Amino acid sequence: MITQVLMQPGSCSIELKADAPLDIRLAPRLRDHIIVTPGRIFDTAITPAVLKAAARHSFRIDQMTNRTEFAGPTIAAWLGDASSPSKGPLLSLGPAAYTLTGLINAFTWNINGLTKGTAYSSPATSITDTLLHSSHTAMLKHWLQFIDGEYRVNASGSLDWGSPGGLWKSGAAVDLLLTRGPGERLPSGQNSITVDRFDVPESGDDWANGHWAVDATPAFVGGTLITEGGFAAGTNAFVSVWDDTVHTAGNAGPRTTEMQAEYVDQKTVSATVSGVFDLCSFFTAGQPGDYVRLYDPERGLVDTANESVHAGQTIHPLTSHRVLEMTTPVQRGMGVYHYATAYTQPSGPAGTEAITDWSDYIEYETSSATLTLGVRPQLSIRKVI
Amino acid sequence: MAYLLIGRIQDHTVLTSVSAATITKTSMSFRGRIGLGGADLAAIAAVRDQIIGLTENTDEPVVPMLYSGDLSLTSFVRPVSASVTLESGSIDVGYWEWEIEVERLPRGGARQQSTFSGTCLVNPFSVVEADTRPWHATPSEAVGYGYVGINATVAVQAGTRYARYGPGVDTARPGGQVWVYDPDDATYFTGNADWVVDPRDFYSMAATIKAGAALKAVHGRLTSKDVTSAGWQIGNGLFRFGPSSTGLISLTAPSATASVWGTPVQLSCGYTTGGTWTPFTAADITDWMVLRNSPECCVLRLRVSTTSASLNNVIIVDILVRRGSRFAVINLSGGLFTQYGIGFTSAKAMTAKTESVHATTVGLKETTADTDGNKLLFILGSVANTRDTANGRIYTTSNAFQTQVMVGHEYQGATAAAIDDDDVLIHQYFAAQTETQRIVL
Numbered sequence: 001m002i003t004q005v006l007m008q009p010g011s012c013s014i015e016l017k018a019d020a021p022l023d024i025r026l027a028p029r030l031r032d033h034i035i036v037t038p039g040r041i042f043d044t045a046i047t048p049a050v051l052k053a054a055a056r057h058s059f060r061i062d063q064m065t066n067r068t069e070f071a072g073p074t075i076a077a078w079l080g081d082a083s084s085p086s087k088g089p090l091l092s093l094g095p096a097a098y099t100l101t102g103l104i105n106a107f108t109w110n111i112n113g114l115t116k117g118t119a120y121s122s123p124a125t126s127i128t129d130t131l132l133h134s135s136h137t138a139m140l141k142h143w144l145q146f147i148d149g150e151y152r153v154n155a156s157g158s159l160d161w162g163s164p165g166g167l168w169k170s171g172a173a174v175d176l177l178l179t180r181g182p183g184e185r186l187p188s189g190q191n192s193i194t195v196d197r198f199d200v201p202e203s204g205d206d207w208a209n210g211h212w213a214v215d216a217t218p219a220f221v222g223g224t225l226i227t228e229g230g231f232a233a234g235t236n237a238f239v240s241v242w243d244d245t246v247h248t249a250g251n252a253g254p255r256t257t258e259m260q261a262e263y264v265d266q267k268t269v270s271a272t273v274s275g276v277f278d279l280c281s282f283f284t285a286g287q288p289g290d291y292v293r294l295y296d297p298e299r300g301l302v303d304t305a306n307e308s309v310h311a312g313q314t315i316h317p318l319t320s321h322r323v324l325e326m327t328t329p330v331q332r333g334m335g336v337y338h339y340a341t342a343y344t345q346p347s348g349p350a351g352t353e354a355i356t357d358w359s360d361y362i363e364y365e366t367s368s369a370t371l372t373l374g375v376r377p378q379l380s381i382r383k384v385i
Numbered sequence: 386m387a388y389l390l391i392g393r394i395q396d397h398t399v400l401t402s403v404s405a406a407t408i409t410k411t412s413m414s415f416r417g418r419i420g421l422g423g424a425d426l427a428a429i430a431a432v433r434d435q436i437i438g439l440t441e442n443t444d445e446p447v448v449p450m451l452y453s454g455d456l457s458l459t460s461f462v463r464p465v466s467a468s469v470t471l472e473s474g475s476i477d478v479g480y481w482e483w484e485i486e487v488e489r490l491p492r493g494g495a496r497q498q499s500t501f502s503g504t505c506l507v508n509p510f511s512v513v514e515a516d517t518r519p520w521h522a523t524p525s526e527a528v529g530y531g532y533v534g535i536n537a538t539v540a541v542q543a544g545t546r547y548a549r550y551g552p553g554v555d556t557a558r559p560g561g562q563v564w565v566y567d568p569d570d571a572t573y574f575t576g577n578a579d580w581v582v583d584p585r586d587f588y589s590m591a592a593t594i595k596a597g598a599a600l601k602a603v604h605g606r607l608t609s610k611d612v613t614s615a616g617w618q619i620g621n622g623l624f625r626f627g628p629s630s631t632g633l634i635s636l637t638a639p640s641a642t643a644s645v646w647g648t649p650v651q652l653s654c655g656y657t658t659g660g661t662w663t664p665f666t667a668a669d670i671t672d673w674m675v676l677r678n679s680p681e682c683c684v685l686r687l688r689v690s691t692t693s694a695s696l697n698n699v700i701i702v703d704i705l706v707r708r709g710s711r712f713a714v715i716n717l718s719g720g721l722f723t724q725y726g727i728g729f730t731s732a733k734a735m736t737a738k739t740e741s742v743h744a745t746t747v748g749l750k751e752t753t754a755d756t757d758g759n760k761l762l763f764i765l766g767s768v769a770n771t772r773d774t775a776n777g778r779i780y781t782t783s784n785a786f787q788t789q790v791m792v793g794h795e796y797q798g799a800t801a802a803a804i805d806d807d808d809v810l811i812h813q814y815f816a817a818q819t820e821t822q823r824i825v826l
Contacts, residue, residue: 312705314506
């Protein structure tokens with residue numbers, strides 16, 4: 001099962017058949033990669049470059065059970081996190097002004113095999129701050145508190161970055177419709193996928209919807225004061241103070257603006273899809289992030305401002321949602337390869353890359369896929385006291 | 386012998402010879418034998434599809450049912466299982482066993498609830514919500530109609546109930562009339578409309594798709610396909626579309642005497658490139674399928690193969706018919722990026738039709754009424770349109786992958802009733818709402 005989350009490492013697992021050959025089962029080392037391709041590659045001399053270019057999913061083996069179950073996060077985890085720092089020099093920056101592109105250029109590449117990819121309409125905003133972090137993930141997310149930007153680690157191992165509209169399908173490029181009606185691929189290029197069911201949980205507060213104001217002159221450096229509006233002058237009904245990880249006072253305002261946008265009423269939607277082979281092929285880089293159209297009037301998924309035609313009827317789908325998380329099965333017909341990467345092998349003459357085709361020995365899955373959709377991804381580094 | 390009427394199977398000669406009827410508090414099951422005579426295998430296949438279409442039906446999870454052996458059981462039910470058993474030799478003599486089990490609904494369930502979704506069609510003619518005429522139609526046998534708006538700020542929603550008439554020859558029970566509810570202003574149906582109808586009248590003037598040479602009503606979306614010249618039909622008792630003898634589709638409206646169907650009008654869908662019109666004919670239809678099959682709305686899709694020497698030579702023609710409507714909405718789409726349109730197969734003069742509020746030309750209307758006294762209307766209201774008034778054809782001005790046209794008729798053009806007036810039909814078209822009808826317990 002492959003679970004991918006926008007700007008998070010996700011979690012993946014595959015299972016070998018119990019009677020898979022012993023040499024296949026005993027070969028993997030922890031931190032090796034498993035690569036899933038949309039179709040089998042029949043080439044006994046397949047090279048890492050070809051495999052990475054063809055990859056749909058790449059994940060790192062962090063756990064092995066009985067040498068038949070292999071699980072771990074996607075290779076985005078090589079950017080490190082609180083529990084598993086990135087390999088490489090400690091990262092410290094500033095105080096200096098960096099745009100998102102400038103920040104990524106300042107990293108020492110490559111990072112455990114990850115390479116620098118392409119910028120897609122990266123925001124020009126530059127932020128000045130001082131940072132000392134032990135992981136590239138923390139560094140990126142610190143910066144993304146202030147800038148409306150995103151990044152993506154492709155299955156090939158390259159890191160792309162930019163604005164959400166540039167990195168993913170958005171605006172006029174959006175054509176995919178998720179609906180409970182019949183799905184179809186029309187010759188005019190519009191695609192739709194039949195959803196077995198939509199779930200729309202609603203909870204939490206609606207507090208950011210025009211109800212709160214930012215106090216631009218906080219009482220202490222680095223903190224941000226948010227007061228509830230609508231009350232008589234001079235009274236504050238509720239005060240929320242954000243965790244102080246901002247070292248430069250001027251950044252508090254931009255961060256609060258980004259955080260307010262995060263808490264706007266999201267109406268996350270969960271969609272269950274079955275019977276589609278390689279569902280990820282509908283999305284950019286096979287990952288969550290694209291904007292899609294959602295339509296199910298019985299679940300409130302309508303927006304009269306958007307008119308489309310589907311299955312001969314005029315519909316008004318919601319266009320504000322993006323795929324934030326996606327869980328898809330590893331299906332028969334896909335290729336699965338074990339990739340012993342150079343930087344997880346012991347150093348010395350024995351350390352060479354090796355690729356083994358596991359496709360014949362996999363317990364393939366037939367379960368449904370689940371998509372989680374929302375307006376904006378949540379970044380886990382943000383804390384509220 | 387006793388017979389069963391269930392769902393769209395409203396012909397009492399089909400589910401006859403009911404040999405067993407088991408009734409419990411929560412369920413009813415019936416078993417019998419279909420007898421249609423040995424010769425008509427296509428009709429047998431159509432009936433088989435009607436029976437198995439009863440279950441797992443997303444359009445109609447609840448259907449009306451009548452058992453002649455005990456009329457007190459006439460009610461709405463939820464089909465649980467439906468099967469047909471074919472034994473060797475039985476097909477040759479034209480009979481086989483059927484078995485249907487249904488779940489009884491508490492109190493028989495008779496209240497219908499219609500919910501709506503949609504708004505004014507996006508258009509370049511400055512037509513806005515306030516210019517349009519939202520509407521809703523129910524069978525004329527329906528009673529107790531009540532529209533409750535969500536968060537209504539007025540105690541009672543104003544409006545008028547109009548009657549529209551058709552030939553009445555397609556309904557199992559005498560009728561041929563439908564009620565059209567109109568708020569008399571541009572109030573869109575945002576709330577629910579509740580109404581009550583007897584199970585025996587549920588399909589009166591319903592949107593219906595028929596299949597096969599014998600034109601049996603399709604129940605559900607699965608049906609054996611017959612792409613021959615007599616293979617399909619979609620209509621609502623006020624008009625109907627079927628294959629055309631010379632063009633692609635034919636539109637049949639009621640005749641002047643209103644008790645019989647009129648003469649079919651042959652129409653062609655096609656596209657224009659560089660001013661040259663390329664129409665399709667019924668012989669180009671390679672397949673058709675049902676996209677929606679509920680009494681309030683049906684959608685039929687035709688796949689048409691073109692002679693275009695390119696990698697994109699399929700055109701999709703979707704025909705949408707709502708209960709109580711005098712027009713169908715046809716969506717043309719395909720792999721060709723071109724100017725899609727519709728027109729008469731044989732040239733017939735039409736006059737430009739303007740929308741009454743903004744005086745913009747939205748379509749074409751027949752200059753003189755046809756032999757049945759009706760005037761055909763083509764409206765291409767979503768994008769700029771080009772009109773060939775000499776030949777009676779309309780198509781988009783710019784290239785596109787998809788085009789929507791309205792094809793309807795002003796019933797009894799010269800003496801049209803208020804609700805059938807062409808300006809009213811245009812404003813009803815722009816009020817693009819879709820209806821979903823549910824049985825409410």
